[in-house]
Amino acid sequence: MAQFSKETSTTGAFVRQPNRFTARPEPEPGRYRLVVSLACPWAHRAVIVRKLLKLDDAISLAIVDPIRDEKGWRFPETDPVLGIDFLSEAYQNADPDYEGRVTVPALVDVTTGKVVTNDYPQITLDFSLNWNPASTLYPEHLRDEIDGWIEPIFHNVNNGVYKAGFATSQEAYEEAYTALFEELDRIEAHLATTEFLVGGQLTEADIRLWTTLVRFDAVYHGHFKCNRNKLTEMPNLWAYAKRLYAQFGDTVNWDHIKRHYYVTHHQINPTGIVPAGPDPEVWTR
Template sequence: MATVQFGKETSKRGEFVRQANRFTDRITADGSSGWQAAPGKYRLVVSLACPWAHRAVIVRGLLGLEDAISLAVVDPVRDEKGWRFTLDENDRDPVLDIEYLSEAYLRADPTFEGRVTVPSIVDVESGNVVTNDYPQITLDLSTEWREFHRPGAPDLYPEALRQEIDEVIEPIFQNVNNGVYRCGFASSQEAYEDAYDALFAELDRLSARLSNQRYLVGDKITEADIRLFTTLVRFDAVYHGHFKCNREKLAEMPVLWAYARDLFQTPGFGDTVDFDHIKRHYYYTHDAINPTRIVPKGPDLSRWHTPHGRG
C-alpha cells in the first residue's frame, strides 16, 4: 500500500516509490518492435532540469543523432498539468503542435492518469508517445540507431563490456540516481536515514573504484559514466541542500569531484548542463519541500572549469 506525499508515492514506511514507466515500446533498427528507427520520425522531449532526460540529451549528442531525432525542451517549472512547452512561440511545440506533453500521453492512452515524465519519445506523425522508458531509451540510441550515428561516434555500450556496465549501473541507479530522490521525498526519518546511508556508501564505493581508473568501466566513456554524471552534476546545486544529502558536498569528495569535472569538461557533457533550469525546477516545483520557492544563487559554477588532473 502506498500513500501520496509531496505529489509522489511513498510506502507505508515513508519510502519514496518511483512510478513505473507507462510506455515501454522500443524503437528498433529492423522495426520488429513495431517502431523502426528512421530519421525525422520521432521527437525526443526533455527537460534540461531532469537527470533522466539529461542522459538522453548527452547520448544523442555524443552519437551525432541531432539530425535524426529532433529535440523538444519543456519549461523547467512543471505546473498542475505537467510539463509545458512555454519556451516555444505561442506556448506550443512547433512540431507536435501541443501545449503540454500530457496531450501526447493521452493520445497514446486516453485512460492515463499517472504522472507525465521526461524523457519521452513521441511519434511525429501520430502524436503518440512511443516510450518514456528512460533506461532503455539511451541503450537503444546506442545499439538500434547505429546506422545514423556520426562517423567515429563512441560505442557507449560495447558488447564486450555490457555485463560489467549493467552490474555497475544497477547500484548506481538504486542508491545514487534514485537514492537522492529517496532522501528528498522520504516521509519518515527512518526511510530518509536508510536512503542517506545507502547513497553515501555507494558514493564511497564509486570513489574507491575511480581512484584507480579514469572511467567506471574500461578506458573510455560508457553509458555508466553518463548515468552517474547527471546526478553528480546536480549534487551541490540541488541534492545537497534541497534533498538533505548533506554528509558532504561533491566538491568535498576529491575523487568524485575531479571525475565529475573531467566529464563536465568533455565535449558533449558540460555544454548540455543548464544550471538555471536545474535550480528553478527543483526549488520552484517542489513547493512542499521549499514552500518559499526561493532559488539559491550558489554554488559558484566557475569551479567546474578548474583543472581536474585526470588525464
C-alpha cells in the same frame, strides 16, 4: 510534491512509478521527437547520448519549461512540430485513460502525436544499440560490467537522492541517505585507480552517474538533505565529474536545474526561493 504523493509507501519511502510506455521503435530519421527537461537527470542523459552519437538530425529535440505545475510539463510555447502545449497531450493521445505522472524523457511519434516510450533506462541504450551501432557507449564486451555498475548506481545514487529528498519518515530518509553515501564512497575508492567506471573508456554507466553528480552540490546536497559532504569534498569523484564536464558540460542548464527543483517541490521548499549559489564557474577551474 503533490505529483509524487502516489509514489510514497506506507513507511514514508519514495517508490518511483514504473514506466508506462515501453515500445522500442525501429530507427527512422525524422519520425520521432525527443521531449526533455534540461532540469531532469533522466532526460539529461538522453540529451548527452543523442549529442555524442550525432543523432541531432535523426531525432529532433523539444525542451519543456523547467517549472512543472499541476498540469505537468508544459512547452514555453506551442511546440512547432507536435502542435501541443503540454506533454500530457501526447500521453493522452497514446492512452486516454492514463492517470500516472507525465515524465521526461519521452520519445513522441511526430506522425501520430503519441508517446512511444518514456522508458528512460532503455531510451539511451537503444540510441547506442539501434540508432548508432558504432557507438562505444554500450559495447558488447563490457555490457555485463556496465550493467553491474548501472544497477547499484540507479538504486542508491540516481534514485537514491530522490528517495532521501521525498522521504516522509525519518527511517526512510536515513536508509536512503546511508545507501547513497555508501555507494558514493565505493565509487570514490574505485576512481582512485581508473579514469572511468568501466574499461578505461566513457560508457553508459558514466553518463548515468554523471547527471546526478552534476546536480549534487547545487540541488541534492541541500534541497534533498544529502548533506554528509559535497561532491567537491570527494576528490576522486570531483576530478572525474570535472573531466566529464569538459566533454559535455555544454548540455548543462543551471537555471533550469535550480528553478525546477526549488520552485516545483513546494512541500520541500514552500517559499520557492532559489539559492544564489554555488558558483557554476567552479566546474571550469
